[in-house]
Structures are given as structure tokens and as C-alpha cells.
Amino acid sequence: MNNKILKITTTAIFIIIFVVFYKALRDTNIYTPKKKSNNEIPLFSANLFYSNKQINSSELFKLDKFYLLNIWSSWCVPCRAEHSLLMDLTKNKKIKIIGLNYKDKKNNAENFLNELGNPYQEIIFDKEGINAIEWGAFGVPESFLINDGIVIKKYIGPLNKELVEEIRLLIK
Amino acid sequence: MKILKLFFIIFFIFSFNHLEANTDDMKIKITKNLRCLICQGQSVYDSDSEFANSMKVLVDKKLNEGFSEKQIYDFFKEKYGEWILYDPELNKNTYILWLLPILIFLIGGAIVVKNFKIRK
Numbered sequence: 001m002n003n004k005i006l007k008i009t010t011t012a013i014f015i016i017i018f019v020v021f022y023k024a025l026r027d028t029n030i031y032t033p034k035k036k037s038n039n040e041i042p043l044f045s046a047n048l049f050y051s052n053k054q055i056n057s058s059e060l061f062k063l064d065k066f067y068l069l070n071i072w073s074s075w076c077v078p079c080r081a082e083h084s085l086l087m088d089l090t091k092n093k094k095i096k097i098i099g100l101n102y103k104d105k106k107n108n109a110e111n112f113l114n115e116l117g118n119p120y121q122e123i124i125f126d127k128e129g130i131n132a133i134e135w136g137a138f139g140v141p142e143s144f145l146i147n148d149g150i151v152i153k154k155y156i157g158p159l160n161k162e163l164v165e166e167i168r169l170l171i172k
Numbered sequence: 173m174k175i176l177k178l179f180f181i182i183f184f185i186f187s188f189n190h191l192e193a194n195t196d197d198m199k200i201k202i203t204k205n206l207r208c209l210i211c212q213g214q215s216v217y218d219s220d221s222e223f224a225n226s227m228k229v230l231v232d233k234k235l236n237e238g239f240s241e242k243q244i245y246d247f248f249k250e251k252y253g254e255w256i257l258y259d260p261e262l263n264k265n266t267y268i269l270w271l272l273p274i275l276i277f278l279i280g281g282a283i284v285v286k287n288f289k290i291r292k
Contacts, residue, residue, distance in 0.1 A: 006283065009279060009283060013279060023268075129222060129223070129225070133230050139210060
């Protein structure tokens with residue numbers, strides 16, 4: 001009788017362990033960032049790039065409008081590549097582009113904008129990279145499409161022609 | 173009276189130092205439990221990446237603002253999801269992880285006790 005209980009228990013333990021390992025090993029352990037959307041924009045205070053004025057995020061993003069928050073830096077090579085697309089997007093009057101200058105030197109950032117043009121209506125100066133974390137960003141470049149104070153789409157990595165076209169369609 | 177004043181000054185300095193040390197300890201504890209999402213197998217504490225350094229600054233800022241350890245974890249969880257924590261909380265996705273060792277321990281213990289009784 002006891003032997004039977006022991007056998008059943010051992011088998012049950014093995015089955016449980018097998019199920020747990022099977023489930024765990026099937027799950028991918030490569031982290032893929034959540035492209036969470038339909039989240040409200042974070043509330044934080046930040047310094048503006050040119051005026052150094054402290055501003056609340058709610059003052060930057062007005063309701064009933066489309067905004068593209070673009071996290072960029074002068075030392076970021078992919079940012080250079082997507083910059084011409086942002087310049088192109090400024091022609092569309094339905095959207096305003098807000099820049100978040102990430103962990104940059106002001107001089108370098110200014111040179112970058114002088115050389116490639118400034119597509120940003122306002123620029124947040126995020127010297128320590130903490131505003132970017134408020135947005136749930138991982139690095140540069142990253143862009144957030146915002147409408148009515150809600151993040152409707154998040155783009156990790158540089159924008160390309162297809163993605164800009166997608167933005168154009170979304171704001172139509 | 174002078175001695176009393178001196179005592180108070182020393183007491184104040186020591187308590188202040190203690191407070192500083194506590195904040196530092198808490199910062200280390202929190203950053204060790206936060207995963208650096210852009211590094212491989214490193215905590216925020218271990219990593220020197222731009223992302224991890226920003227996280228360290230933010231943890232420091234939040235502690236100075238009076239956030240508790242749990243509030244800081246909740247803040248990062250809201251931004252990046254449960255994955256950012258090395259020490260996952262008990263919820264519907266992690267209950268097996270937490271309960272299985274206890275279950276195995278209890279079953280194992282029961283078998284051992286039973287065998288002992290049989291031998292007696």
C-alpha cells in the first residue's frame with residue numbers, strides 16, 4: 001500500500017516538474033519591449049532646450065492634436081538617418097514634433113540641428129536621461145505618436161519611410 | 173550644559189550619517205533588483221550603460237522625494253512591465269514559481285516522515 005502511494009507521489013512530482021519545465025522552456029526568454037499603446041502621457045516636469053524654462057509635460061501636449069515625441073541625440077547615428085524624414089514630416093500641419101534631447105551636450109545638439117535642420121516645435125533637454133525613462137524608453141531613437149494626451153503608437157528604433165507613411169495615415 | 177550641547181551635536185551628526193547610509197543601502201538594494209533591459213544578464217547596479225545610469229539617477233531622485241521601495245518598483249513596473257524586477261511578485265503568472273518549491277518540500281517531508289514511522 002505504502003509502496004503504491006510512494007510510486008504515485010513520485011510520478012505526480014515528476015509530472016508537475018515536467019509541466020513546469022515544459023511551460024518555462026517553451027516561453028521565449030528573449031526580452032521584447034512592450035509596445036504598450038493607449039497609455040496616457042506621463043506627467044513630469046522638464047527643462048526646455050533653448051530657454052531652459054521648466055515646463056510640465058501637460059503644457060507641451062495639448063488635447064485634440066497629434067504630436068510625435070522623438071527621442072534623439074547628436075551622438076546617435078540612427079538619429080541622423082531618420083532626421084530627414086522628420087524634416088519631411090514637418091510639412092504636414094496636422095502633427096507637431098516635440099524633441100527629447102537625450103543625454104547630450106548642448107553644443108553638439110545645437111550643431112546637429114544647425115547642420116540637419118530643426119523639425120521640433122519644442123525640445124525637452126534631458127541631460128540625465130530620466131525624462132526618457134518616464135516615457136518608458138530604452139534608448140535613442142524612439143518615437144511616440146500622441147493624440148488627445150494618449151500614446152497611440154510607440155516606435156522603438158529609427159523611423160523609416162514605411163513608418164512615416166504609417167504615421168501619415170494614422171493622423172489623416 | 174556644554175556637554176549636553178556637544179552630545180546633541182554628536183547625536184545629530186551620527187543620526188544624519190545613519191540616514192545617508194540607509195538611503196545608500198536602499199539605493200543599492202533597489203538597483204540590484206532592477207534588470208538592465210538593454211544589457212545581458214546584468215542588474216542596473218552592475219551595469220554602466222546609459223540606460224542603467226539614468227535608472228540609478230532616477231532611483232536616487234525618487235528616494236529623495238520620499239518614495240518607498242515598493243512605490244519605486246511599482247513606478248518601474250508601470251513603465252516597463254514585471255520583467256524589470258529580478259524578484260518577481262506573487263501573481264497569477266508567478267504562483268507556480270513560488271509555490272512549487274514549498275509543495276515539493278512538503279511532499280518530500282511527508283514521504284520522509286512516513287518512512288521513518290514505518291521503520292519504527
